Amino acid sequence: MDKRLGKQTLKFDNCPVITETSSITGPKEGEGPLSSYFDIIRQDVLNGCESWEKAESQYVHDNIKHLCEKAKTKFEDIDYIISGDLLNQDSGTMFGIRDFGVPNLGIFGACSTMGEAIGLGAILVDGGYAKKVISSASSHFCSAEKQFRFPLDLGTQRPPTSTWTVTGAGSLIISDKGNGPCVTHFTVGKIIDMGIKDPNNMGAAMAPAAVETIYAHFQDTGRKPDYYDVIATGDLGYLGKEILLKMLTEKGLDLSKNYTDCGIEIFDKETQDTHCGGSGCACSAVTFCGYFYDKLMKKEINRILFVPTGALMSTTTSQQGESIPSIAYAVSIENME
Amino acid sequence: MDKRLGKQTLKFDNCPVITETSSITGPKEGEGPLSSYFDIIRQDVLNGCESWEKAESQYVHDNIKHLCEKAKTKFEDIDYIISGDLLNQDSGTMFGIRDFGVPNLGIFGACSTMGEAIGLGAILVDGGYAKKVISSASSHFCSAEKQFRFPLDLGTQRPPTSTWTVTGAGSLIISDKGNGPCVTHFTVGKIIDMGIKDPNNMGAAMAPAAVETIYAHFQDTGRKPDYYDVIATGDLGYLGKEILLKMLTEKGLDLSKNYTDCGIEIFDKETQDTHCGGSGCACSAVTFCGYFYDKLMKKEINRILFVPTGALMSTTTSQQGESIPSIAYAVSIENME
Numbered sequence: 001m002d003k004r005l006g007k008q009t010l011k012f013d014n015c016p017v018i019t020e021t022s023s024i025t026g027p028k029e030g031e032g033p034l035s036s037y038f039d040i041i042r043q044d045v046l047n048g049c050e051s052w053e054k055a056e057s058q059y060v061h062d063n064i065k066h067l068c069e070k071a072k073t074k075f076e077d078i079d080y081i082i083s084g085d086l087l088n089q090d091s092g093t094m095f096g097i098r099d100f101g102v103p104n105l106g107i108f109g110a111c112s113t114m115g116e117a118i119g120l121g122a123i124l125v126d127g128g129y130a131k132k133v134i135s136s137a138s139s140h141f142c143s144a145e146k147q148f149r150f151p152l153d154l155g156t157q158r159p160p161t162s163t164w165t166v167t168g169a170g171s172l173i174i175s176d177k178g179n180g181p182c183v184t185h186f187t188v189g190k191i192i193d194m195g196i197k198d199p200n201n202m203g204a205a206m207a208p209a210a211v212e213t214i215y216a217h218f219q220d221t222g223r224k225p226d227y228y229d230v231i232a233t234g235d236l237g238y239l240g241k242e243i244l245l246k247m248l249t250e251k252g253l254d255l256s257k258n259y260t261d262c263g264i265e266i267f268d269k270e271t272q273d274t275h276c277g278g279s280g281c282a283c284s285a286v287t288f289c290g291y292f293y294d295k296l297m298k299k300e301i302n303r304i305l306f307v308p309t310g311a312l313m314s315t316t317t318s319q320q321g322e323s324i325p326s327i328a329y330a331v332s333i334e335n336m337e
Numbered sequence: 338m339d340k341r342l343g344k345q346t347l348k349f350d351n352c353p354v355i356t357e358t359s360s361i362t363g364p365k366e367g368e369g370p371l372s373s374y375f376d377i378i379r380q381d382v383l384n385g386c387e388s389w390e391k392a393e394s395q396y397v398h399d400n401i402k403h404l405c406e407k408a409k410t411k412f413e414d415i416d417y418i419i420s421g422d423l424l425n426q427d428s429g430t431m432f433g434i435r436d437f438g439v440p441n442l443g444i445f446g447a448c449s450t451m452g453e454a455i456g457l458g459a460i461l462v463d464g465g466y467a468k469k470v471i472s473s474a475s476s477h478f479c480s481a482e483k484q485f486r487f488p489l490d491l492g493t494q495r496p497p498t499s500t501w502t503v504t505g506a507g508s509l510i511i512s513d514k515g516n517g518p519c520v521t522h523f524t525v526g527k528i529i530d531m532g533i534k535d536p537n538n539m540g541a542a543m544a545p546a547a548v549e550t551i552y553a554h555f556q557d558t559g560r561k562p563d564y565y566d567v568i569a570t571g572d573l574g575y576l577g578k579e580i581l582l583k584m585l586t587e588k589g590l591d592l593s594k595n596y597t598d599c600g601i602e603i604f605d606k607e608t609q610d611t612h613c614g615g616s617g618c619a620c621s622a623v624t625f626c627g628y629f630y631d632k633l634m635k636k637e638i639n640r641i642l643f644v645p646t647g648a649l650m651s652t653t654t655s656q657q658g659e660s661i662p663s664i665a666y667a668v669s670i671e672n673m674e
Contacts, residue, residue: 003465004416008440010466051657079341080525088425089651090445094528098649098662103345103525105453106445106649106664108427116442120457127464128340129347147653188417188440191431312435312443314426316484320388325435327443 003126006220008213009187015336016125018118019178021289022067024059026141026167029278029286032267037290038168039066045142045167053091056140056169060085060096063169064136071173078102079130082120083171084113085138085281087147088314092138096169102134111206111235112189112310113137114170114285115329119186121174122331126183131176137308138169139280148199148315161201163237163263163279164272170285172293181296185332187217191312193325199311199318203240203276206309209326210236211247214307217330218253225255229301232292233328234284234308235263237276262287262308284308302335340463343557345550346524352673353462355455356515358626359404361396363478363504366615366623369604374627375505376403382479382504390424390432393477393506397422397433400506401473408510415439416467419457420508421450422475422618424484425651429475433506439471448543448572449526449647450474451507451622452666456523458511459668463520468513474645475506476617485536485652498538500574500600500616501609507622509630518633522669524554528649530662536648536655540577540613543646546663547573548584551644554667555590562592566638569629570665571621571645572600574613599624599645621645639672 005011023038030041040062047062049055060083068075081100084107085092097104109116117135124130142152144165150156174183192212196205210233218225225231236244241261248255262284263277278287288306295301309328318324342348360375367378377399384392384399397420405412418437421444422429434441446453454472461467479489481502487493511520529549533542547570555562562568573581578598585592599621600614615624625643632638646665655661 001465002468004467053653053657084445086426087651088653089423089447089649091649091651091654094649094662095654095659098528098530101527103527104664105457105525108421108443108445110426120442123460123464123466127460127466128338129460129464130341131339188442190438190440191435193435312426312428312431314424314428316390316425317428317432320390322432325431327441 008216009185009220011185012122012126012183014126015182016122016174017178017180017182019173019175019180020067020071021172021293022063022070023170023286023290024063024168025286029166029168029266032272034266034291037294038286052140052142052146053087056092056138056143057096059169060093060138064097064134064171067171075100075102078132078134080105081134081136082107082117083136084108086110086144109327110310110312111279111281112308112327112329113281115308115331118183118331119329122183122186125174125176133174134171135174136171137281137285139165139282141165141167144280158275159200160275161239163202163235163276164274165280166266166278166283168282168286170282170289172289181333181335183331184334185221187213187330189213189327189329191325191327193323195323197323202279202311203237204243205311205324206326207236207240207243210244210307210309210328213328213330215251225253228258228303228305231255231259231305233261235279236261236309237263239276296335299335304333306331306333345553346522346557348522349459349463349520351463352519353459353511354515354517354519356510356512356517357404357408358509358630359400359407360507360623360627361400361505362623366503366505366603369609371603371628374631375623389477389479389483390428393429393475393480394433396506397430397475401434401471401508404508412437412439415469415471417442418471418473419444419454420473421445423447423481446664447647447649448616448618449645449664449666450618452645452668455520455668456666459520459523462511462513470511471508472511473508474618474622476502476619478502478504481617495612496537497612498576500539500572500613501611502617503603503615503620505619505623507619507626509626518670518672520668521671522558524550524667526550526664526666528662528664530660532660534660539616539648540574541580542648542661543663544573544577544580547581547644547646547665550665550667552588562590565595565640565642568592568596568642570598572616573598573646574600576613633672636672641670643668643670
């Protein structure tokens, strides 16, 4: 049976259900507008650890443990964990989950990771390859700044186009049965590189990839933007949002009524000094697992197109003068009744 | 329909076929015993580029382009590329394939990448989520040494337990129809960390992960080791091979007759000065795509259990005193008639 729909989209007929989510964040996210939606807010950025990298792994560990407790599910009942993060060699994830004894599929999509993780998880469950999977993604402001930009101790001034990497982890269970919204479609992005070279302007680098994926989604499904209550990209921020809306308008799609970006939702622009908004794998992961999932469960929204966006460069490629290839994955998540 | 078999294994009933492969290597691999099996052997380690990282991306690019030419397949007929490498943020892959315009699923499994890529590709094709996917993995001796160990210019002495990262890329097409061997099973590994901290002894770090996956494969399938003509791990090398055989013997599995390791096959121990053997994502990828695939097509072997192995550490985690978590993925590839 052909599950493909159009050129880049998969259609899930067996209703892979998101039965539970969990989100953990650091203190700054806990002071933001979505604070009340997060499961766990740590006041300690180091989360009791001796390094930022270990702290990130501990966030992942604590969050997935909490997820399984909430869902009253044992690790032995989870078929796979599908997960990734921004750190070199996915170490935030790998060290965070190494003690769980659950078969693991490591992925890399930079900040688009949660979209790829949900999409692959839905494939596994829809196709009968799993009964229950965990999809997870994480990031940490301090480990990301250290790795990608400057040592925090330098106090380097951040340009206005920069975003603030979210500290935290989001994870969810996709199951073959249970209550919750279903993953109905997965549109797999192509790598798009429009030549942007400024690693402090991720919004501009990633917006064209989000445009490509969103446009492909509507072409493939025949849906119109107003089909969705919310269309939410991952971490384009204020600047990326403007670029996306303009580019999609030129392609004949008007998203002005129901579009937002997780990086815009998670921090308060006026008081939190995060410039263009939030970013990092955890930005879309905790915003979906905390905020949007709650709205879906309460039927305040019933259909969301969730589009995490990722910038696929490394410090080495930027130092060698390369531009920033980007990607976006779209998953359609819907209440079915 | 439940495609799960036992606790960690998936069974593919729809015969995802490996219809074509391509392998590209550097000059050292071209002087080794498998030389005649590789599609392209570059005499220039830099592959015409100005940095080792760009060279690795160019190897990936050239190899996938050659694969599609061999298969007489256009990029627009490929549903997905599933691929990864060892470089930070999978940049070898991402920059290598960015111009192809094919939807991309980035993965990270360190040197186990080719196993994960084939397994996920087989899921997509078996389940009707794709007609044709490309699975790919790459590594480069110089970019890996620079990133994980010491600047090459230092001429640092290599300890006897070290392995030599293979320069090259392997890729293959998995299709819903055509001629070639089928992927029949995929056993997904768990992360295993036995406390080894020496990044110059990957064989010892990874062998227990290979043991766990191979043991799970035989438990889940009910098969015996002699079912396979060849059981080949990815890059355990000479030391890892001994550890694996000993650990599996203790668990009641005798692999002494049909077991080898791609890291042992690819270099000549006597003349090539590679100590414990070859390693890197490309080690298992080019050995399978070049050597074993040829033997399968010629029916010199008909059943192989291919088990790429990965060490999931980063330089940061090693510098912080962490041990090395490892993983292995097993794919069973068989001629069906």
